[in-house]
């Protein structure tokens with residue numbers, strides 16, 4: 001028996017050493033779609049070597065959150081996803097949730113504060129004539145441009161499948177098309193002028209898309225502007241049938257990663273000489289904190305809102321952007337005619353206006369208990385008087401005050417994905433455009449950067465892969 005014992009002992013030591021050498025401790029700060037999809041992508045790349053912990057100070061989901069009103073449930077944050085958003089769809093299917101395509105609805109009115117300058121019916125055929133009648137053929141340039149943008153941006157999926165990673169948002173945009181990088185540095189208005197788009201189209205159709213998607217005007221950068229337009233002009237829209245907020249929750253279950261419900265206070269270089277020490281607050285008491293060392297840390301939250309200390313060498317100013325406040329107000333009741341004597345269309349979008357418009361859009365959400373549900377976006381909380389002006393009957397009002405997306409302006413610096421060796425920032429990508437899919441693309445990019453960093457793997461030169469012929473053959477697979 002004597003010889004068995006030392007043999008087993010050596011085996012235990014051997015496994016322990018191998019385990020320590022190969023596994024990587026990774027902290028993800030933020031349990032929104034960015035952080036939870038990052039855990040998924042990291043497990044795909046690092047397999048059993050990834051030891052991941054997500055730190056989340058609120059609820060898993062972040063800006064994907066449920067709102068219940070009138071006996072029904074809605075997404076109060078990110079609610080609509082484009083048919084070309086490959087990661088959002090693939091992850092939804094992977095975790096066993098269902099994709100629900102959105103129909104064109106019962107019509108959209110473009111409101112200038114006094115009247116509807118255009119009313120669309122929801123019928124593609126009829127609406128084409130209405131749009132051509134008001135705006136002429138100038139609209140075709142924008143549709144073509146949006147189609148081209150969507151097609152070109154898909155290159156990112158091919159590049160990421162070949163494990164190409166980018167250290168900055170500027171590099172990522174440039175790899176899909178140098179034109180995208182240029183667009184991120186000019187205003188939407190300037191870009192539309194260059195395309196020869198009339199002021200009428202800019203102030204009505206385009207302004208309405210910017211108001212409803214980003215609660216901002218045409219001074220946003222032209223990249224986010226066209227992302228916003230593409231949603232309305234090209235392709236179809238969908239959402240997760242069970243609610244978009246379920247996607248991050250199901251990703252946590254699918255990956256089995258531990259979620260620590262706690263606020264991270266600081267991420268500082270570890271005294272070990274490598275990696276980072278994460279200090280996090282326990283049970284909301286700022287004096288009561290704990291520390292843990294990690295080989296690498298992923299920031300999966302916008303820095304402006306994270307309230308945490310980072311290593312001195314991180315350029316915090318470059319990577320922190322002001323955010324746009326958007327209030328999502330849900331009302332159960334009956335909407336009065338917005339234009340007296342006229343029936344309301346299902347969706348009411350606002351165009352550029354001299355009038356003092358206190359809302360950006362109103363969406364009809366359907367029958368509920370009792371009466372109907374509506375969702376209103378505005379820049380400031382709606383007062384009782386304003387709600388009383390809009391509704392002939394009010395049963396219930398609920399709202400969420402969001403720091404929703406960056407306040408876009410040009411010229412702007414584009415943040416970095418790599419803040420310091422082993423410290424990565426998914427939400428850098430939001431400065432180009434904020435959307436569920438953009439967080440997934442940023443998350444995949446950071447997972448690839450981390451994989452290269454931890455496994456000492458060389459990056460792939462993006463110019464050598466995904467040429468035109470590869471893109472034709474390329475099959476998107478998760």
Ligand SMILES: Cc1cc2nc3c(=O)[nH]c(=O)nc-3n(C[C@H](O)[C@H](O)[C@H](O)COP(=O)(O)OP(=O)(O)OC[C@H]3O[C@@H](n4cnc5c(N)ncnc54)[C@H](O)[C@@H]3O)c2cc1C
Pocket residue numbers: 029030031032033034035055056057058059060061062063064076077078079080081262263264265300301302305306307308326328402403404405427434435436437439
């Ligand atoms: C009103 C609104 C409407 C939108 N509409 C759409 C839409 O229709 N389609 C679309 O694609 N996108 C939409 N978006 C944008 C989309 O929701 C976001 O881009 C996306 O959800 C961002 O996900 P994220 O994981 O990157 O960040 P977040 O969801 O913000 O997650 C960050 C998480 O980090 C946590 N956190 C922050 N600091 C700390 C800390 N110190 N310690 C621990 N945890 C911390 C936060 O609590 C949060 O849960 C909308 C957003 C809003 C607000």
